[in-house]
Amino acid sequence: MATASLDIAQHSPRATPIAAERTQPMAIEKVAEVQAHASAAPGKPSLAGLTRDELKARLAQIGVPERELKMRVGQLWHWINLRGAQTFDAMSNVCKGLRQALADAYTLYRPTVASEQVSKDGTRKWLLRMPSTGPLDKGAEIECVYIPEVDRGTLCVSSQVGCTLTCSFCHTGTQRLVRNLTAQEIVAQLIVARDRLGDWPGAMPPDGAFVPSDGGRFVSNIVFMGMGEPLYNLDNVVAAIRVMSDNEGLSLSRRRITVSTSGVVPQIERLGAEANTMLAISLHAVRDDLRDELVPLNRKYPIAQLLEACRAYPGLSNARRITFEYVMLKGVNDSDADARELVRLLRGIPAKINLIPFNPWPGARYQCSDWERIERFSEIVFRAGYASPVRTPRGRDILAACGQLKSETEKLRARARLMLEAGIGAEGVYALGDEA
Ligand code: SAH
Numbered sequence: 062m063a064t065a066s067l068d069i070a071q072h073s074p075r076a077t078p079i080a081a082e083r084t085q086p087m088a089i090e091k092v093a094e095v096q097a098h099a100s101a102a103p104g105k106p107s108l109a110g111l112t113r114d115e116l117k118a119r120l121a122q123i124g125v126p127e128r129e130l131k132m133r134v135g136q137l138w139h140w141i142n143l144r145g146a147q148t149f150d151a152m153s154n155v156c157k158g159l160r161q162a163l164a165d166a167y168t169l170y171r172p173t174v175a176s177e178q179v180s181k182d183g184t185r186k187w188l189l190r191m192p193s194t195g196p197l198d199k200g201a202e203i204e205c206v207y208i209p210e211v212d213r214g215t216l217c218v219s220s221q222v223g224c225t226l227t228c229s230f231c232h233t234g235t236q237r238l239v240r241n242l243t244a245q246e247i248v249a250q251l252i253v254a255r256d257r258l259g260d261w262p263g264a265m266p267p268d269g270a271f272v273p274s275d276g277g278r279f280v281s282n283i284v285f286m287g288m289g290e291p292l293y294n295l296d297n298v299v300a301a302i303r304v305m306s307d308n309e310g311l312s313l314s315r316r317r318i319t320v321s322t323s324g325v326v327p328q329i330e331r332l333g334a335e336a337n338t339m340l341a342i343s344l345h346a347v348r349d350d351l352r353d354e355l356v357p358l359n360r361k362y363p364i365a366q367l368l369e370a371c372r373a374y375p376g377l378s379n380a381r382r383i384t385f386e387y388v389m390l391k392g393v394n395d396s397d398a399d400a401r402e403l404v405r406l407l408r409g410i411p412a413k414i415n416l417i418p419f420n421p422w423p424g425a426r427y428q429c430s431d432w433e434r435i436e437r438f439s440e441i442v443f444r445a446g447y448a449s450p451v452r453t454p455r456g457r458d459i460l461a462a463c464g465q466l467k468s469e470t471e472k473l474r475a476r477a478r479l480m481l482e483a484g485i486g487a488e489g490v491y492a493l494g495d496e497a
């Protein structure tokens with residue numbers, strides 16, 4: 062039943078009907094319909110977003126001698142990741158012959174921006190279309206959101222197309238098509254954001270863009286909170302983080318990169334050891350019976366196991382606390398008793414608790430807790446000694462907030478049209494490129 066009654070959801074979460082698009086009511090995961098593959102676009106492949114090793118291999122393929130490889134990789138790295146070059150011609154310190162050879166074999170192509178929406182609050186959401194990988198693939202679409210704030214600019218990136226998990230409050234989980242993104246496709250999201258924000262040396266920001274006052278970058282922080290479960294695609298996520306944090310290139314501090322997981326316990330240690338980023342855990346419930354319902358992966362890795370993995374997270378300290386995300390669902394997980402239990406569970410873990418007002422989406426069976434309830438919950442957590450910021454919903458008018466991401470160009474366009482017709486929040490809905 063797609064239109065689950067909220068009353069039922071509130072009073073008896075275990076009895077909540079499952080939305081029709083969820084194929085297996087009690088399934089933890091959907092079957093991935095398309096597996097991960099290298100991004101081998103038909104036509105010339107792009108070098109933008111590749112790792113150093115991949116660049117080296119591409120150069121070797123066009124006959125660059127072994128003894129020159131390191132130096133040439135360094136040159137390309139500089140132009141692609143530090144300067145944002147979009148043509149090989151711009152690479153003035155690369156000899157003409159090599160520039161031509163590069164242009165004959167490769168491009169610096171980025172994913173197509175199929176649409177850009179700008180929220181009233183400055184949040185920007187891009188629908189990116191990846192190059193097609195063959196006759197059966199018309200090019201996956203993913204969403205990527207930029208959130209400007211006074212002291213930072215955060216880019217929310219996707220790690221998968223859709224998500225195999227089926228959290229009951231999350232829009233992304235209803236998407237049927239799922240595949241892993243390659244490391245290149247993950248990095249490309251940052252490159253596109255810098256293109257569109259004019260965030261390269263010498264580039265101009267778009268009209269009305271928030272400009273950092275301290276001369277800093279537009280994108281200062283990355284959160285893996287877009288589509289997908291990053292720890293189900295850890296190899297590519299780790300490789301992408303390596304590129305994004307490289308000091309001679311995109312230069313984002315690992316302490317400003319946060320990976321959010323619904324709780325893939327066996328991969329948490331590896332994330333800390335190999336990527337050394339900040340960790341966020343989508344907790345959302347303090348009892349296993351309720352978390353089983355909200356985050357079905359909990360049936361595999363229950364709360365106690367998850368918190369044990371958190372306690373063992375490499376590098377954990379008061380200066381490097383874990384963020385626990387807690388979505389506020391009216392009448393489901395938002396009581397005083399829930400808040401007190403939350404505090405008890407997290408005792409001893411350096412933590413902050415991020416309360417996320419539930420972002421509704423068409424067909425969702427939950428409601429967001431009332432504001433007074435959220436404040437009261439936050440107060441209990443705060444009094445127990447934890448920072449408990451309530452995450453301001455950003456970009457709600459363009460469905461760019463947490464859990465609202467679902468890349469379906471058709472629906473997006475229809476929605477934008479409806480919003481325009483209704484005269485709500487539709488300013489800044491731009492259609493770019495060749496939308497199907
Ligand atoms: N798959 C990962 C990362 C992406 S989701 C994870 O689950 O952690 C990013 C955050 O948004 C998670 O905390 C997720 O639980 C939350 N979220 C999902 N749907 C939401 C919704 N409708 N309203 C508010 N937060 C939501």
Ligand code: SF4
Nearest residue numbers: 224226228231234323
């Ligand atoms: Fe997937 Fe995260 Fe959404 Fe759950 S909340 S369905 S893990 S994207």
